[in-house]
Amino acid sequence: MKVVIIGGGAGGISTASNIRKLDEEIEITVFTRDRYVSYSPCAIPYVISNTIPSFEDIVMRSPEDYAKKNIEINLETEVTAVDKDKKEITYVKDNVEKKMKYDKLVLATGGSPFVPPMKGVDLEGVFKIRTLDDGKEVKEYAKNCKSALVTGAGLIGIEIAYAFKEMGLEVTLCEMLPQIVPRSLDPDMSRIIEGYLESEGIRLMLGQPITELKGEDEKVKTAVFDDGTEVDAEMIILSTGVRAELTLANMIGCETGRWGIIVSEQMETSVEDVYAVGDCVESFSAILKANTISQLGTTAVRQAKTLAKTITGRKSKFNPVLNSMVTKVGRLEFGAVGLTTIFAQQNNIKSVTEKVEALTRARYYPNAKPMNVKVICDADGKIIGCQIIAEERVAERIDTMTLAITEGLTCYDLSNMEFAYAPPVSMVTDPLVLAVEEVSKKFH
């Protein structure tokens, strides 16, 4: 059997590796436009900030490493066409067009940065960051700049803004919506991070879009906002989200939805012997019971495990998603899972919430840090969301809450749960328990 995988990101490469772990015979060929495979795009901001010394550090494996496992990687190669009847792809490598047959085709085409409708995005000094080469280019360019503006205050936007600050640039972070991380945090939680970023010297411009980028000598110079405000910056990063890359999927005729390719729980598309994983597919939301988009590296990796089992004839199922996320920006770690209050409202789910400020260790233990926890329940007390901010120990608490939501626990159920305690690492009553106890009171 011959498997052709289009895309060398987390979804594509993990599919290749996982198939190989399960089967030594299957022929596996991966095509990617990129100059690298097997790197962590999530790590790019930390290389820009010099926390990680070099871009080479975040490349885990080379095409040669994969060759040893009998996985063929084609770098800098564009797949230009797929003939689903002939089961054949057309690709261009070094300006030469070739064809290759497949038995099973995997679309792991990922996403393309969304560029908002504004004038001047083609000026020099305007960047999108998606690949490792994008990261290198941005870092080089930034070395000769004194100021930068980042538009789009999702996780990547915030991480890049902070990285520029670490490089010594004067930084402005903009968001069309009136808060940062609007997809994952409620405004009362995002305020805490906004305050921290401002205390670190990052200027925030929230609640209005940029309408135009103005330049001088073809170089970007000024961002103009909807209300006429102008902010000068020598470079501008567009981190305004990613849209599923669907050119090939559409060419093949794979069914697509609002956000991406429609796939079964086994990662099959609507077209026989064509599968898809990663940023280009839609996932099923565990809470909304409807399709959503889950453009996370972890989602791609988990989908790839399921797909490898599907392709090798094993049983497997990709579960509904909750889109849990976490990051660390400077001193502050923050994470979230499930629905925000606003998102619940938009989906006609009545929510009951409570927010507590607790500590990461026993009160008397040195270096106990404040921990803010917000819990969101539905009208029956079932937990549907959680947001946490602290200087440490956020990620794993998000995981506990992910499991609690997955299992359908109510705030009351969780308030009775056992949590491990020792003064150096926790409070005798865990911050999560304090939060669910508080929200429980609203149900009596």
Added chain:
Amino acid sequence: MKVVIIGGGAGGISTASNIRKLDEEIEITVFTRDRYVSYSPCAIPYVISNTIPSFEDIVMRSPEDYAKKNIEINLETEVTAVDKDKKEITYVKDNVEKKMKYDKLVLATGGSPFVPPMKGVDLEGVFKIRTLDDGKEVKEYAKNCKSALVTGAGLIGIEIAYAFKEMGLEVTLCEMLPQIVPRSLDPDMSRIIEGYLESEGIRLMLGQPITELKGEDEKVKTAVFDDGTEVDAEMIILSTGVRAELTLANMIGCETGRWGIIVSEQMETSVEDVYAVGDCVESFSAILKANTISQLGTTAVRQAKTLAKTITGRKSKFNPVLNSMVTKVGRLEFGAVGLTTIFAQQNNIKSVTEKVEALTRARYYPNAKPMNVKVICDADGKIIGCQIIAEERVAERIDTMTLAITEGLTCYDLSNMEFAYAPPVSMVTDPLVLAVEEVSKKFH
């Protein structure tokens, strides 16, 4: 209504506070032999090690603070008798015997240190550590010593041994069983901590009991082991466990089991209007489906919440326990939940286990630390135990596993779960997932 609480530890004091939160009228009187209430005994080793500056720091509230909430605290008072028919207790304070009527009586009598059968335990320089005053006495005495021996390598024993090392003493840590933390860790996991303690200069003596303590001028000088080995030490700490204090419970005629007072899920004893919480009661094991003992501060606090609801006429239920635990000793954090392999075997549960070594952050991220995870499943793949060792981020992973066990998840279920990821705080595939994936392979 008048509630009398015997015992001022976590169970007694939390019962008092929780009743008051629910009801402003009930009269509440607490009796304790101790000179302090509302302190954290778990923190004593960290004061001895000077991590926490003083013993006063770990006292959270004074009797005056409780008086403001209309809770009467009687320090240094011994309750000598209970007449359950007259609903009256007899107590001695300042050498004066008095009586007090009650409507509801709470036994929160805790535990007494178990002293193993050996000669010489009454010599000067031999200590048990249970109360804050014990901690003060030990720290003062240690200041004039050059060497110490700690017998009993449970959590407290290890913490105290490490604290002495921090004070500059030459330390020997002994355990009758052939490994440290035998109740919570498998030998392959305890070896890791044993290696660390030895690298820190603590001498370990495992696998044989001390039979005698020999002295000179009434002061302890030498511990003699079963095989004749002699180890000199200027002071000796007996940290060989705690037994439920049952004198009053027996006097009243409360039903007791192998380890302590038998209570209902509402914390009622077998005697009407007599309740019990904390180290003196038995708990129901979630895995063994039989009574067990759970002498943890967190258990006492959770039982107290249930009892306060029972006493004020609300519905509540104390759930079965898993005895999750965590501590931090020097650089190393370790925790466990559920059954060890040996304990499973002793209870005729066939277990399937796997141990992985992963990292606490992405491989390329600075300061990623090794994390050892061991997962224990039953013959059906259901998770029944987990043990984790790392320099950071252990406690919350134990909590996630506690929830997984409580919900009856199999290793396969958990391997499909979503975990939050960012390079500074986790691996793209969480160490817990790596562990359950490995153990899952044994079921195919």
